[in-house]
Amino acid sequence: MSHIVLRCPRCGRTRPADMSTDVCRDCGAPLDVEYLADHKTDGKSNTYEARTPVHNASSGVSLGEGDTPCVHLKALGENLGMRRLHGKLEFLNPTGSFKDRGTAVMISVAMDHGVTELVEDSSGNAGASVSAYAARAGVKAHVFVPADAPQAKLRQIRIYGAEVHPIEGLRDAVTAAAMVYHRQQGLVYASHMLSPYFAEGTKTFAYEVAQQFDGALPDHIVFPVGNGSLFIGAFKGFCELQAAGHTGKIPRLHCVQARNVMPLVAAFTGQAWDPEAASRTVAGGIAIAAPSRQEQILDILRLVEGTAVAVEEPSIMQMQLDLAKQEGIFAEPTSAAAFAGLEEIAKQGVIRENDTVLVPVTGFGLKDEVPL
Numbered sequence: 001m002s003h004i005v006l007r008c009p010r011c012g013r014t015r016p017a018d019m020s021t022d023v024c025r026d027c028g029a030p031l032d033v034e035y036l037a038d039h040k041t042d043g044k045s046n047t048y049e050a051r052t053p054v055h056n057a058s059s060g061v062s063l064g065e066g067d068t069p070c071v072h073l074k075a076l077g078e079n080l081g082m083r084r085l086h087g088k089l090e091f092l093n094p095t096g097s098f099k100d101r102g103t104a105v106m107i108s109v110a111m112d113h114g115v116t117e118l119v120e121d122s123s124g125n126a127g128a129s130v131s132a133y134a135a136r137a138g139v140k141a142h143v144f145v146p147a148d149a150p151q152a153k154l155r156q157i158r159i160y161g162a163e164v165h166p167i168e169g170l171r172d173a174v175t176a177a178a179m180v181y182h183r184q185q186g187l188v189y190a191s192h193m194l195s196p197y198f199a200e201g202t203k204t205f206a207y208e209v210a211q212q213f214d215g216a217l218p219d220h221i222v223f224p225v226g227n228g229s230l231f232i233g234a235f236k237g238f239c240e241l242q243a244a245g246h247t248g249k250i251p252r253l254h255c256v257q258a259r260n261v262m263p264l265v266a267a268f269t270g271q272a273w274d275p276e277a278a279s280r281t282v283a284g285g286i287a288i289a290a291p292s293r294q295e296q297i298l299d300i301l302r303l304v305e306g307t308a309v310a311v312e313e314p315s316i317m318q319m320q321l322d323l324a325k326q327e328g329i330f331a332e333p334t335s336a337a338a339f340a341g342l343e344e345i346a347k348q349g350v351i352r353e354n355d356t357v358l359v360p361v362t363g364f365g366l367k368d369e370v371p372l
């Protein structure tokens with residue numbers, strides 16, 4: 001018997017854990033993993049272990065993802081009026097972005113289920129990650145990408161051997177094409193947006209933060225959010241740690257989006273926003289006009305007293321340069337957007353000078369167009 005089921009966060013129905021269910025068959029919401037057996041966490045050695053949906057961990061796939069360093073960003077922090085600003089260098093994951101945390105678990109579960117061929121759609125980073133882990137697992141991957149995705153990301157997806165399907169139009173057209181293809185071909189849709197297993201993988205972010213900050217969690221964590229896989233996974237991880245008695249509070253988790261694609265910010269702040277109004281942004285990783293887990297993200301924001309802010313294109317580009325020149329960190333624009341948002345959140349008075357603040361630097365700069 002499996003140690004997990006899939007539960008719908010909207011209507012509460014459960015169904016057996018498999019690789020073929022995209023969304024709840026009753027209400028259409030994306031599903032979450034729920035653990036039936038109590039997987040022990042180890043509190044004794046201060047190495048807390050995240051529960052995992054993988055059945056057979058020894059035969060799962062890994063490239064050594066996670067355990068990324070946290071560094072103090074003194075100069076940038078001073079300029080933004082905060083003394084305790086830290087960056088967690090997620091771009092040091094095996095394919096250069098945080099996505100590897102989720103992909104490792106999603107592909108390992110796929111292996112548990114004997115999957116040999118799968119479909120994914122991505123603006124680049126998730127595609128590169130899935131392509132790499134699929135190669136290592138001996139699984140054939142079809143990656144649907146925007147035709148205008150950064151060339152470096154497209155090359156990275158190709159080199160690991162995935163079949164790349166470029167699609168013209170906005171990001172949502174790419175998802176639509178991937179869904180048609182997986183249905184027509186009878187293939188598994190291993191979508192980092194919908195997969196309940198992906199966010200289970202990103203949970204490790206929270207476990208590492210708890211260890212790196214020695215239980216005294218940051219007051220604020222600021223995420224660049226498109227579909228919310230890191231945001232949701234981090235929240236799940238902090239909830240597990242809290243439930244196991246390892247931590248007291250959950251940090252205030254904040255979302256940053258680009259002004260050009262800001263569905264979550266609009267919904268959170270009660271502004272009208274039409275997905276048709278979405279326009280191109282340098283922060284391509286968060287250019288999701290209709291996030292499939294929007295309800296879940298908004299619920300989390302309210303629970304943790306987070307906020308959601310939108311940032312302008314020039315401030316994203318300026319922040320990419322500031323990070324590089326002031327801290328020696330070359331982040332891709334999507335990741336720089338989180339720091340631009342941090343500046344905005346600080347201006348709103350939500351963050352105080354002595355608060356401990358963490359920002360995941362989600363993707364490496366060479367993956368995108370290089371600004372100079």
Ligand SMILES: Cc1ncc(COP(=O)(O)O)c(C=O)c1O
Binds near residue numbers: 125224335
């Ligand atoms: C570098 C980078 N940061 C952040 C994100 C946002 O992740 P999510 O869509 O899961 O919120 C992405 C997604 O592609 C990304 O590539």
Ligand SMILES: [Zn+2]
Binds near residue numbers: 008011013024028
């Ligand atoms: Zn449902």
